[in-house]
């Protein structure tokens with residue numbers, strides 16, 4: 001009979017494996033030359049997409065916990081956030097290597113609005129990743145929570161970064177936008193301040 | 204690489220790598236031995252070559268009008284396309300373009316000309332001999348290809364409709380048929396279909412301007428703009444409108460699709476110009492496809508995509524930073 005410990009471990013591992021899937025697909029496409037004639041662009045895009053999707057997945061965990069009451073969801077939060085950060089870092093590296101070839105750095109980051117939003121998202125992700133450990137959580141205490149609310153800015157900036165790339169069809173961007181909006185609104189509604197103000201009589 | 208005067212472009216066709224070698228690229232890259240064998244193959248129809256879909260066309264090679272740069276393999280040129288009528292992903296056109304019915308195909312000719320009307324495609328092509336021209340194709344997204352087009356000079360095609368002196372611009376339209384073109388069914392598209400493009404009359408009459416009906420010796424695959432598309436090699440790829448059903452001669456300058464969506468990003472002229480940056484992409488360099496992952500095939504972008512000798516005089520006295 002599986003103990004709850006080992007079940008939690010199994011859950012942790014399966015989520016980790018799932019988070020690796022986008023990277024594994026890329027590696028296998030690379031090995032089998034399935035990336036097409038402009039592989040650099042495909043790799044850059046796929047990494048950006050993986051970073052963004054995992055970021056949204058990370059933001060789903062708290063609502064999932066509220067809805068299901070199962071605390072296990074929160075145990076994979078740090079890991080998913082770090083996966084998202086890793087994909088984002090590789091995405092930025094891929095951008096330098098494949099899209100601009102390490103040239104025109106300055107104009108890329110000053111003149112192209114969609115890149116600026118990507119940069120904002122990434123720059124904020126760095127301190128969040130750096131302070132994600134348990135030790136840092138303990139050291140920063142209350143301030144940790146405040147700092148890590150920065151993830152909402154990351155998510156919104158990354159979404160704007162994505163939306164701004166739409167050339168003619170915004171369907172996909174809107175779908176992700178609604179998911180993000182739902183995740184943010186859910187947090188506002190569940191926040192204690194909101195409850196105190198609007199539903200105090202009920203609860 | 205700078206393209207020099209006409210004779211310098213010339214290249215006997217025998218020096219262009221045969222199609223079978225390109226089609227076998229994957230295979231011949233698997234081993235040095237296989238590569239040697241593939242290179243030794245004597246040309247079209249060689250053993251083991253995949254057939255190119257579409258009908259064979261009869262055409263004359265035009266080495267004077269062709270670059271000698273290595274061709275982008277057929278497979279890449281027909282599987283990596285921007286043709287938003289079928290979706291915004293580069294693979295969508297190949298995936299979905301088979302829904303397009305290219306026969307029968309009617310072209311409406313109207314406006315400032317004396318021979319307007321509705322024509323069956325065959326009828327407007329019949330008077331002309333096909334040529335093959337190998338042109339560079341530069342996309343605004345900073346990648347480029349080299350494609351052997353089959354078709355007729357645009358000037359020859361347009362002259363048969365006898366444009367009047369009032370015709371200062373020529374306008375083109377792509378088919379609008381949401382049943383066949385799934386991208387046109389998208390509720391979230393910002394494109395006001397049909398896709399529209401245009402040229403100044405003197406640009407259209409330039410010897411480089413070409414109306415393609417084929418590539419790699421065969422009829423155009425749908426995803427490349429079959430059955431008939433424009434090719435203006437000194438302009439960014441989006442000017443080269445695909446699957447054309449309407450040609451109109453006008454006195455006033457037409458508004459083009461991308462100009463309508465984002466006038467600050469896409470101009471009417473859209474001449475390839477490394478000195479004018481696009482807000483999304485630097486235009487100084489391009490990735491010539493196929494590109495490697497760890498050895499990106501960078502090339503410096505040339506003004507007018509290297510066709511300055513043929514077209515620069517069209518823009519004499521114009522500020523190309525303003526008229527981008």
Ligand code: HEM
Nearest residue numbers: 041044045048049051052088092095118119121122158162
């Ligand atoms: C310095 C920071 C960043 C830069 C310079 C950057 C650059 C880019 C570029 C150039 C593209 C377009 C690729 C192409 O079409 O060839 C792109 C796409 C994308 N990026 Fe970023 N990015 C940055 C940070 C981020 C971050 C932090 C995220 C998410 C957490 C992200 C998510 C995405 C997504 C979702 C796409 C669209 C992928 C698609 O269209 O399928 N990016 N980025």
